[in-house]
Amino acid sequence: MKLRFLGKNSTPGDSPTLYASDQGSYVIQGWKVYANELLMQLDVPEGQTAIEVPTELFEHLTKDGHTSGELRKFVDPVVIVTAQGTCVLQGSEVHDPEALSQMRMPDYETCIEVPKSLIAALLEEDSGPDHSR
Numbered sequence: 001m002k003l004r005f006l007g008k009n010s011t012p013g014d015s016p017t018l019y020a021s022d023q024g025s026y027v028i029q030g031w032k033v034y035a036n037e038l039l040m041q042l043d044v045p046e047g048q049t050a051i052e053v054p055t056e057l058f059e060h061l062t063k064d065g066h067t068s069g070e071l072r073k074f075v076d077p078v079v080i081v082t083a084q085g086t087c088v089l090q091g092s093e094v095h096d097p098e099a100l101s102q103m104r105m106p107d108y109e110t111c112i113e114v115p116k117s118l119i120a121a122l123l124e125e126d127s128g129p130d131h132s133r
Contacts, residue, residue: 001099003027007060009053015109016053018060019102026119027094028053029103029111038088041080049093050079051112052086061123064116071122077114078122089114 003019006026010016017029030051033039044050059069074081080088091112094100103111 001096003099003102006063009057016057018057020064025113025115027111027113029105029109032108032110033088038080044090047092048090049110049112050088050090051110052088054086066123068123072125073122077118
């Protein structure tokens with residue numbers, strides 16, 4: 001899988017990063033979820049994992065043609081929004097050697113792959129019911 005770097009939100013020692021893949025997906029690098037209060041709220045299926053990233057990371061989606069990177073919905077793959085301005089996402093953990101070779105990832109981080117359509121849906125405003133009929 002080939003990755004195209006979209007951006008990162010870094011502070012010393014932290015590096016949540018967003019990539020577009022050549023597979024119609026986004027690869028999101030974030031912090032592994034270790035906090036017990038977060039883990040107890042999750043039901044992570046086999047083959048998936050959960051990561052935590054700042055919501056501002058998605059501002060880099062504008063580099064992939066989206067007009068905004070502001071999350072307007074917090075539904076799948078977002079499973080938790082924290083009071084600290086981060087979100088926990090769940091998805092397939094990336095094991096592809098080619099993809100991983102394109103990344104620099106500390107031990108306390110991992111990455112997931114999420115279909116572009118799921119991330120794009122998070123950017124759309126919920127217009128509510130259609131009463132135009």
